[in-house]
Amino acid sequence: MKRSELDPEDIVIKEYNSPTGGWGSLKSLIKKAEENGQLASDIWAMLGEQNKPDGFMCVSCSWAKPREPSSFEFCENGAKATIWEHDPKRADPDFFARHTVTELRDWNDHDLEKTGRLSAPMKYNPDCDKYEPIDWNVAFREIAAELNRLNPDDVIFYASGRASLEASHMYQLFARIYGSNNLPDSSNMCHESTSVGLPKSIGSPVGTVQLEDFAKCDMIFFIGHNVGVNAPRMLHPLQEARKRGVPLVAFNPLPERGLVRFKNPQSPTEMLSPGPGTEMSSDFLQLKSGGDLSVLTGICKHLLVLEDDAQKAGTPAVLDHDFINQHTSGFDEFCAFLRAANWDEIVKRSGIERAEIERIAALYASKERVIANYGMGLTQHREGVENVQMLCNMLLMRGNIGKEGAGISPVRGHSNVQGQRTVGISEKPELVPLDKLAEFYRFEPPRHKGKDTVEACEGMLNGTVKGFIGLGGNFSRAVPETALVEKAWRRMDLHVQIATKLNRNHLLTTRATYLLPCLGRSERDTQVSGDQWVSMEDSTANIHGSFGSRDPASDKLLSEPAIVARLAMATCNDKADVPWQAWVDDYAKVRDAIERTYPDDFKDFNQRFTHPGGFHRNIVACKREWKTDNGKANFITPRNLDTDPDVHANGLDVLTLLTIRSNDQFNTTIYGYDDRLRGIHGTRMVVLLNAQDIARLGLEDGEMVDLVTATTDGIDRRVEGLRVVPYSIPAGNCAGYYPELNPLMPLFHHSRTAHVPAAKSIPVRIEKTLRPTTPVAQ
Known part of the structure; x- marks a missing residue:
C-alpha cells in the first residue's frame, strides 16, 4: 500500500506533556492549512462562520452548540474537518484518467482523500479499470434500472451520520418506498448500545x-x-x-x-x-x-x-x-x-x-x-x-x-448520527412511524426488520447482499473483518457512493459502480426557491440550522437532498405520492414533512431551527416521564460482571486490544500521521504496551511485531509491521489505531443485544517479525 508516512528514521516518539488545546492546537491548524496550500486568512474567515447561528454546523463531532457562541466556535478537529473539506485539489476526471482503480487500491487512506474533492459523477469501466465521467441523468437512469433488477431485501442503504435531517428523512423514505428496511448507519458501530x-x-x-x-x-x-x-x-x-x-x-x-x-x-x-x-x-x-x-x-x-x-x-x-x-x-x-x-x-x-x-x-x-x-x-x-x-x-x-x-x-460521534435516527434511518421498523408514512405518501412500507451493520456484512460474506448505496462514509474500512468484507464486496451487483472525497471503499468495484459527488455542508446550496438551509441534531438533542455560503468545489456537484430525490424519482416515482421535486426546490417543505411525521419533537420546525442554540426535542425523561413498558425508570440487573464473556484474554500470552483514534483523524478520515497528544509522530502503525508486558514477552521498545487475533475459528486475522511503543496502559491490555487494526476484529465479536462491534476488547497475540527494526528518535 502506498504510504505518505515519514521515513522510518524520522519517526519520533516522545512523551507529550503540554495541555490539550494551547499553542500546539493552533500550530497544527496552521500546518494543515499550509499543507493544503490554503491562506491562513481565508481559513480563519471560513472558520469564523463555523457553528454560528447564521453559519454552517461542523461536519466533525456532534457536540452541542451554545446559544452565545464565541468568536471562533470550533475546535482543532472541527477546523481540520473544514480545512479538509475545502482542499483546493480535485479528484476530477483527469485524475481518474491517470490512475487505474487497481493502482489506487495500493494507496493508503490519507493519500486517497488527499487527492481532493470529487468534482463530477463517475462510473467504473472494468474494461480499462478506471472511473470515467458520466452524465447525471444517465447515472440516475442506470442506477434505477440496476435497483429495479434487484430484490429490495438484498440492497443496503447505509448512512454515515453526516447527512442533514432533510437528506436523511428523504433517504429513508426512498429506501422504504423501494421496499427495503436495510438502513444501517454509523450508530450501529458505536452507540447502538445506548439506543438499545x-x-x-x-x-x-x-x-x-x-x-x-x-x-x-x-x-x-x-x-x-x-x-x-x-x-x-x-x-x-x-x-x-x-x-x-x-x-x-x-x-x-x-x-x-x-x-x-x-x-x-x-x-x-x-x-x-x-x-x-x-x-x-x-x-x-x-x-x-x-x-x-x-x-x-x-x-x-x-x-x-x-x-x-x-x-x-x-x-x-x-x-x-x-x-x-x-x-x-x-x-x-x-x-x-x-x-x-x-x-x-x-x-x-x-x-x-x-x-x-x-x-x-x-x-x-x-x-x-x-x-x-x-x-x-x-x-x-x-x-x-x-x-x-x-x-x-x-x-x-x-x-x-x-x-x-x-x-x-x-x-455521540459524527455530526448528525443522532439526528438521522430521529427522522427514520433505522433498520428496526418499530422505531419508525410506518403507519404515518403509509398514510401520507400512499404506499405500503415493508414491516419486517432490516439489516443492521453487522448483518449487512454477514450478507456480503454469504452472498445474499447484492447492492449497496452509501450516503457518505467509508463503510468497508469502518466495519470489523475488513479483509474478508473487502474481498466479498466485489461479488455484489451494484455499488453507489454519495461522497465529497475519494476513500478506499469507493475502490471496491462491483458489476456496476458509481461515484456521485455532493456539496459540502459549508458550501452554498442554491435551488429554485433560493439558497437553502439544512438542519441537524447534536448530542444533547438540540436541533440546529446550518447555512453554507462558500462557493461549491465544482459546478457539477449536487446536494445530498437533490441526489436522493432524483434517485427516488428515477427508481420508484410511480410507487408512492411524494413531492420529490417540490422538496428539492424548497427544503422548508421537507422540514414541514418531518414536523408532520414527528409533531412532538419538531413542533414549529421551520420557525425555530435557526434560533441561536437551536431548539430541544421533547425528551420527556428530562421531565421524569418514562416511556417504558411499565411507565417507570428501571433498575436493570446485569447477569454478572463479565463484560466480554467470549474474550479469553489471560493477560499473559493473550492480551486485550482496544482500538483508538489519534488527534489527527476523525473516524476513518486520516488528516496526518502525528498523534501529538500521545507523542507519536510519523506513523500510525504502532501497538501501545505496558512496560511490564514488553519485558515479560521479551520485546523491546521500537521492535516490529505482528498482531494476530486469538480465535479458534480457523481464520487467520493479522496486522503486520506494528512498532512496539511503551505506554501508560494497564498490564494485559494493548492499544492501536482504528481503522488500521479493524482486520483483527471478528464479525461475530459484537454486543450481544445491540450488535455493536466489540472494538474495545479484541483478544490478540503478539508475534515477533523477522523484519529489521529501525531506531526511533526520542
Missing part, C-alpha cells in the same frame, strides 16, 4: 443532559471517552466546571490528555499565560478495558453500605428514596445483586483497588447534581448495553436523572 439500553432504563434512546446543565452540576463522571480528540469543544464547559471546583472523575484505560490538562486556545489570557492550563480530572482511575461494569457495580455496592451507615447513625439518607419509590422499578432485585457482588472479583476485573472505588462512591454520595458522560469505551463491548444500563442504575440511586445539572450524557 437507555429505552429500557429511562424510556429514551438519547441522553437527558443539555449544555446548560454543566453550569449547574456539582460533579461530573467521564467514562470511556477521549474528549480531547473526539469532542474537543466539550472541553470548554468542562473547564468552566473545573474552575468553579466541580470534581471530575475519569475512568479510562489510557490517560488521555484532554482529561489531564487543557488550555483554551480561544482565550488570549490563557494562551499568554506560562502556566500548564487547567487540571481537567480531579480523579483519574486507570481501569482495565472491560472493567466498567465492575467499577460501577463497586460504586453502587458501596452506596448501599453508606446508606446502611446513615440509617444506623440517624443521618440524612444517601439514596433518594422518594425518587426510587415514585419513579422506579426493579430496585430490590438490583440491591440483592449488589450485596452479593464479590469485592475480589470487582477489583480483579476493574484493576482498581477497593479503597479507591469506595472513595469515589463517597464523593458521589456527597453531591446533589451529577452528570455522567460516556463514549465508546462503554458501548463497544459484548455487554455494552449492560454497561450503559449500569451507569443509569448508579444515577437512579440518587435521583440524578430528570433534574437540572444532572443526567446521563452519551457523547
Whole structure:
C-alpha cells in the first residue's frame, strides 16, 4: 500500500506533556492549512462562520452548540474537518484518467482523500479499470434500472451520520418506498448500545443532559471517552466546571490528555499565560478495558453500605428514596445483586483497588447534581448495553436523572448520527412511524426488520447482499473483518457512493459502480426557491440550522437532498405520492414533512431551527416521564460482571486490544500521521504496551511485531509491521489505531443485544517479525 508516512528514521516518539488545546492546537491548524496550500486568512474567515447561528454546523463531532457562541466556535478537529473539506485539489476526471482503480487500491487512506474533492459523477469501466465521467441523468437512469433488477431485501442503504435531517428523512423514505428496511448507519458501530439500553432504563434512546446543565452540576463522571480528540469543544464547559471546583472523575484505560490538562486556545489570557492550563480530572482511575461494569457495580455496592451507615447513625439518607419509590422499578432485585457482588472479583476485573472505588462512591454520595458522560469505551463491548444500563442504575440511586445539572450524557460521534435516527434511518421498523408514512405518501412500507451493520456484512460474506448505496462514509474500512468484507464486496451487483472525497471503499468495484459527488455542508446550496438551509441534531438533542455560503468545489456537484430525490424519482416515482421535486426546490417543505411525521419533537420546525442554540426535542425523561413498558425508570440487573464473556484474554500470552483514534483523524478520515497528544509522530502503525508486558514477552521498545487475533475459528486475522511503543496502559491490555487494526476484529465479536462491534476488547497475540527494526528518535 502506498504510504505518505515519514521515513522510518524520522519517526519520533516522545512523551507529550503540554495541555490539550494551547499553542500546539493552533500550530497544527496552521500546518494543515499550509499543507493544503490554503491562506491562513481565508481559513480563519471560513472558520469564523463555523457553528454560528447564521453559519454552517461542523461536519466533525456532534457536540452541542451554545446559544452565545464565541468568536471562533470550533475546535482543532472541527477546523481540520473544514480545512479538509475545502482542499483546493480535485479528484476530477483527469485524475481518474491517470490512475487505474487497481493502482489506487495500493494507496493508503490519507493519500486517497488527499487527492481532493470529487468534482463530477463517475462510473467504473472494468474494461480499462478506471472511473470515467458520466452524465447525471444517465447515472440516475442506470442506477434505477440496476435497483429495479434487484430484490429490495438484498440492497443496503447505509448512512454515515453526516447527512442533514432533510437528506436523511428523504433517504429513508426512498429506501422504504423501494421496499427495503436495510438502513444501517454509523450508530450501529458505536452507540447502538445506548439506543438499545437507555429505552429500557429511562424510556429514551438519547441522553437527558443539555449544555446548560454543566453550569449547574456539582460533579461530573467521564467514562470511556477521549474528549480531547473526539469532542474537543466539550472541553470548554468542562473547564468552566473545573474552575468553579466541580470534581471530575475519569475512568479510562489510557490517560488521555484532554482529561489531564487543557488550555483554551480561544482565550488570549490563557494562551499568554506560562502556566500548564487547567487540571481537567480531579480523579483519574486507570481501569482495565472491560472493567466498567465492575467499577460501577463497586460504586453502587458501596452506596448501599453508606446508606446502611446513615440509617444506623440517624443521618440524612444517601439514596433518594422518594425518587426510587415514585419513579422506579426493579430496585430490590438490583440491591440483592449488589450485596452479593464479590469485592475480589470487582477489583480483579476493574484493576482498581477497593479503597479507591469506595472513595469515589463517597464523593458521589456527597453531591446533589451529577452528570455522567460516556463514549465508546462503554458501548463497544459484548455487554455494552449492560454497561450503559449500569451507569443509569448508579444515577437512579440518587435521583440524578430528570433534574437540572444532572443526567446521563452519551457523547455521540459524527455530526448528525443522532439526528438521522430521529427522522427514520433505522433498520428496526418499530422505531419508525410506518403507519404515518403509509398514510401520507400512499404506499405500503415493508414491516419486517432490516439489516443492521453487522448483518449487512454477514450478507456480503454469504452472498445474499447484492447492492449497496452509501450516503457518505467509508463503510468497508469502518466495519470489523475488513479483509474478508473487502474481498466479498466485489461479488455484489451494484455499488453507489454519495461522497465529497475519494476513500478506499469507493475502490471496491462491483458489476456496476458509481461515484456521485455532493456539496459540502459549508458550501452554498442554491435551488429554485433560493439558497437553502439544512438542519441537524447534536448530542444533547438540540436541533440546529446550518447555512453554507462558500462557493461549491465544482459546478457539477449536487446536494445530498437533490441526489436522493432524483434517485427516488428515477427508481420508484410511480410507487408512492411524494413531492420529490417540490422538496428539492424548497427544503422548508421537507422540514414541514418531518414536523408532520414527528409533531412532538419538531413542533414549529421551520420557525425555530435557526434560533441561536437551536431548539430541544421533547425528551420527556428530562421531565421524569418514562416511556417504558411499565411507565417507570428501571433498575436493570446485569447477569454478572463479565463484560466480554467470549474474550479469553489471560493477560499473559493473550492480551486485550482496544482500538483508538489519534488527534489527527476523525473516524476513518486520516488528516496526518502525528498523534501529538500521545507523542507519536510519523506513523500510525504502532501497538501501545505496558512496560511490564514488553519485558515479560521479551520485546523491546521500537521492535516490529505482528498482531494476530486469538480465535479458534480457523481464520487467520493479522496486522503486520506494528512498532512496539511503551505506554501508560494497564498490564494485559494493548492499544492501536482504528481503522488500521479493524482486520483483527471478528464479525461475530459484537454486543450481544445491540450488535455493536466489540472494538474495545479484541483478544490478540503478539508475534515477533523477522523484519529489521529501525531506531526511533526520542
